[in-house]
Amino acid sequence: MQALYAQLLVGLINGSFYALLSLGLAVIFGMLNIINFAHGALYMMGAFCAYFLLNIAGINYWWALLIAPIVVGIFGMILERTMLQWLSGLDHVYGLLLTFGIALIIQGIFQNYFGSSGLPYQIPDALRGGINLGFMFLPIYRGWVVVFSLVICLATWFLIEKTQLGAYLRAATENPTLVRAFGINVPRMITLTYGLGVGLAALAGVLSAPINQVRPLMGADLIIVVFAVVVIGGMGSIMGSIITGFALGVIEGLTKYFYPEASNTVVFVLMVLVLLVKPTGLTGRAA
């Protein structure tokens, strides 16, 4: 039983990263109509940002949780202003190719300087150790990642679904021309949206640094699964991406316990099944 709970916890943690990343991808796709293949590289940049902050500037984990998403978010907004914005109105494949190229360049630069092996990032003191829950031992940091990710996901959901700013965002996703004709600066909103989505990826990167180490290809490995998660969940709904992210992490964890051989493929098998039955994804709206 211990092993089952341990795998469930691993599943929840992976699910946290899936949720944070697929949430950002869904928001970006909605506003920019771009399948952001650079997402994994930006997630990795978040982790490296935390690493640099700690090892160069002596700035701790807690500040990194705030600073890294802002730094990477600004980097993302520069990408959007200088490159992505010119793709609006073009076929998806252009955005896909451009962001994929950006991802390769960013990862290549980091690999050039840091190789492929992982750099260690210490768990902050306050989150070390664990609690004995009776039925299992819970490392505090892992519990923190799950709870904090959930809070951030729900806060993002609230921002988009329940606030005036979110109403602008949803409306601009549907009909940017009309929203602009009401006096809202839609191009600036698009830039900020990309910054928000990318910032969420960077936040996931910081959270993951103490668990998975900091590696140039950490995002490249993860992003393929995240895209499968997005396909399964569908692009249409914010809550849908959050729930699908966590649920698939758990399903992966359970598979590791019951049939470990399939644990790397279960998400893709599910993706194929969902595509066969409901091509828009579980929560997706038909275009």
Place this chain on the structure above:
Amino acid sequence: MPELKMAEAPAAKPAAAPVLAVKDLQAWYGESHILHGINFQVNAGEVVTLLGRNGAGKTTTLKSVMGIIGKRSGSIRFENQEIIRASSDRIARMGIAFCPEERGIFSSLDVRENLLLPPTVRPGGLSLDQIFDLFPNLKERLTSQGTKLSGGEQQMLAIARILRTGARFLMLDEPTEGLAPVIIQQIGHTIARLKSEGFTILLVEQNFRFASTVADRYYIVEHGKVIDGFANSELSANMDKLHTYLGV
């Protein structure tokens, strides 16, 4: 030629400075040249209607004024400021409000969110109470999904939301299209009331009968040009011409 006449199209209030003056407006959708020199003006407090057949360029004219047609040339002056190069968000913030032909109700927003979406651009817009007074149906449906409303209610919502913003110049693109006569009547009353409260309105209509109940002046648009214009008082004298223009 009627083309020479249009520049001096009779104004209901000749003394008032034009709120909107459009001169030699040309516009393109991609490679296709849609507007070939549109000239007209709208004075403060007037309801002016652009009439014309399908595809004549009426909607494109409104969209050009709103700044949502990519390529346009000529001159559009709003309250004496040139806006031909301005972006549509800036034009909106100067005080022009647009109600598109397809109504543009957002399906991912409920009725309240749709109503509150356009930001206030000037003080003095209608309050929510005044809006519910004009359109009582909307009050009952505030939490419904925007696109779950009937066509008539969606049209009312599309008009209502731009009245909140404080813009005093409204452009309504075929507000009666596809609606039942009783709803058309209600929209007619609304336009009359807005006019009496000092709004200036530029209307695009196919429904000439409806337009004649609210308009002060008409311009006839054909093949991307304004080919004629007359006041409502000259309507009966122009009836034959009008039938020829509109093919009705």
